[in-house]
Amino acid sequence: MTITAELIMIPIPAIGHLPPVFEFSKRLISQTNRLSVTIVLIRTPFAPEIESFSDSLAASCDPDRIKFIRVSGPNIPPLESIKSAHTFFPQFLDSQKDAVREALLADRAKQSGSSVSTVVVGVVADILTTAVVEEVGRELEAPTYLFFPSCGAVLSMLLSFPAEFQPTVAAGDPDGEIFFPGFVNHVPHRMLPATILDEEGYAALNEHVGRFREVKGILLNSYEELEAHAVESLVGNSLLPPVFCVGPVLDLKGQGKLGKTSSSIEKIMTWLDDQPESSVVFLCFGTMGRFGGDQVGEIARGLERSGHRFLWALRRPPSDYDDLTNILPEGFSDRTVGNGRVVGWVPQKAVLAHKAVGGFVSHCGWNSILESLWFGVQVAVWPMYAEQQLNAFQLVVELGLATEIKISNRMTGDDKDIVSATEVERGIKRLMEEGVEERRAKLKKISEIARKTLMDGGSSFTSTNHFVRNVLD
Numbered sequence: 001m002t003i004t005a006e007l008i009m010i011p012i013p014a015i016g017h018l019p020p021v022f023e024f025s026k027r028l029i030s031q032t033n034r035l036s037v038t039i040v041l042i043r044t045p046f047a048p049e050i051e052s053f054s055d056s057l058a059a060s061c062d063p064d065r066i067k068f069i070r071v072s073g074p075n076i077p078p079l080e081s082i083k084s085a086h087t088f089f090p091q092f093l094d095s096q097k098d099a100v101r102e103a104l105l106a107d108r109a110k111q112s113g114s115s116v117s118t119v120v121v122g123v124v125a126d127i128l129t130t131a132v133v134e135e136v137g138r139e140l141e142a143p144t145y146l147f148f149p150s151c152g153a154v155l156s157m158l159l160s161f162p163a164e165f166q167p168t169v170a171a172g173d174p175d176g177e178i179f180f181p182g183f184v185n186h187v188p189h190r191m192l193p194a195t196i197l198d199e200e201g202y203a204a205l206n207e208h209v210g211r212f213r214e215v216k217g218i219l220l221n222s223y224e225e226l227e228a229h230a231v232e233s234l235v236g237n238s239l240l241p242p243v244f245c246v247g248p249v250l251d252l253k254g255q256g257k258l259g260k261t262s263s264s265i266e267k268i269m270t271w272l273d274d275q276p277e278s279s280v281v282f283l284c285f286g287t288m289g290r291f292g293g294d295q296v297g298e299i300a301r302g303l304e305r306s307g308h309r310f311l312w313a314l315r316r317p318p319s320d321y322d323d324l325t326n327i328l329p330e331g332f333s334d335r336t337v338g339n340g341r342v343v344g345w346v347p348q349k350a351v352l353a354h355k356a357v358g359g360f361v362s363h364c365g366w367n368s369i370l371e372s373l374w375f376g377v378q379v380a381v382w383p384m385y386a387e388q389q390l391n392a393f394q395l396v397v398e399l400g401l402a403t404e405i406k407i408s409n410r411m412t413g414d415d416k417d418i419v420s421a422t423e424v425e426r427g428i429k430r431l432m433e434e435g436v437e438e439r440r441a442k443l444k445k446i447s448e449i450a451r452k453t454l455m456d457g458g459s460s461f462t463s464t465n466h467f468v469r470n471v472l473d
């Protein structure tokens, strides 16, 4: 009988979280032939499109080395049990524990009597699946790990956050600041994620963070050359588990497909082909970023006034608008017809790689940031939710690599905190007209470093090997 080592990955079922886990699994099996990987895909009733998205990612994996187990646990937890809007999704994931454990036990039972058997050498959590992973690790007597999908500065902040909720921070002193070891500068309270400012959300997140400290190792989707200060605060802290910087982990081939026909993608790319080099501003707000009608109007007016060419991914997540005519200001499409295009889901990496794209207005999801740095495209930050304000702060204030549309923005779900057309216009002009050569030169270097770090002998390549050794020894 052949016995191999098996690593089980349990990601959050979300479009921003699955591709790096698939890509990292592929990288692992290419760097060692002693490991196989099992990815557990938790079905979610909130985002049925994830099913076909993960199918498209799975199709690109070697089925002999990477296997998938789909799990359908309990549906939405009873409404009376939900503590706050910030705990809804974490509570859903926690409730999948038993179903995931049963599915994995059933999979192991299938192995008995077969010619190939595996020993589980680790179970890897995502930020909010640590309770599930703890349960599985205990049952299978395997050590647990964490794959942290955002930047080192945010990881460092979470690990240094006080165990108790901070009502004074939550009260939102507009001029208050706080020190975290992963940031050189003090972080303004207004940059903190909304979850941290909510007492129930804070408690739920802190339970996960408590488990981050107990794992055998932490994989970080970043690279030490990018975030030297933050990484030093993590690696140099002997009270923390070893941190392996293995990033950037990117689905560069764009294997995750989300309901767009190849002809509409082709139209976008053909339009870009016809634009002058570095002339187009690309606006895209991740998988969940959406705006109310008033904000859409302000963006449209700001874009138009800036006079720059644009490609704007305007969506109504999880899908696109069927008809944009009622969403955009009257006459906008006719007036900007030669200058810009408003589209839905775009193949973001292909767009960023296109030579016509000269700037990117981004919500600062960490994947989007890693992608822009990989392709050396300058960014104007417009964070919306989750940890995106901190990612924006890291990029603009700590690393000096980006400009801003509005760095302290937080999506409120309504049109209360509108970013005005004037702010949009100014932000786009700043991005496309001020200090551009200097920023592009810096970004070119970072882009080269990102590529080198993944090559044989590069820091992330080496760190991945150290992780493999940690798992196998």
Ligand SMILES: O=c1ccn([C@@H]2O[C@H](COP(=O)(O)OP(=O)(O)O[C@H]3O[C@H](CO)[C@@H](O)[C@H](O)[C@H]3O)[C@@H](O)[C@H]2O)c(=O)[nH]1
Pocket: 015, 016, 017, 149, 150, 284, 285, 286, 287, 288, 289, 313, 344, 345, 346, 347, 348, 349, 364, 365, 366, 367, 368, 369, 371, 385, 386, 387, 388
């Ligand atoms: O029209 C689109 C929109 C998005 N993408 C891709 O979708 C991914 C989006 O990932 P990310 O930029 O990280 O944004 P979110 O989907 O918002 O990511 C979630 O997960 C990230 C990693 O944890 C966090 O940093 C974010 O705050 C959180 O919202 C990227 O690969 C994009 O290239 C497209 O290809 N086309």
